[in-house]
Amino acid sequence: MALPRRSPVSLALRPRSTAPKTSRRAFSASRTRCGYDDTVQNLRIGKHTRVIYQGFTGRVATGNAKDSLAYGTNIVGGVTPGKEGEHLGLPLLPNLRKAKEQLKPDATA
Secondary structure, X not given: OOOOXXXXXXXXXXXXXXXXXXXXXXXXXXXXXXXXXXXXXXXXXXXXXXXXXXXXXXXXXXXXXXXXXXXXXXXXXXXXXXXXXXXXXXXXXXXXXXXXXXXOOOEEO
């Protein structure tokens, strides 16, 4: 009885390992961070942080901005492409470049 022949395609599709089996590479030599308490000092945000909203006149951003204002976030304005004026009593600008120049934000939402 003859054995079934393997097609050359099935042999070519077999995964081949090209890395040596004994090689182990460390991804980082830096100190391992344990959690939030180790990195929270990098977040220099607070009541002084000036925030702008992108897509400001959209349903979701409007709702989030209202909640943020009620919480006490320092929202200085927002951006919606092609629109200019005022929204929620805050400046509305047509692009981020103008918002950056006029409102001088520290963060965006």
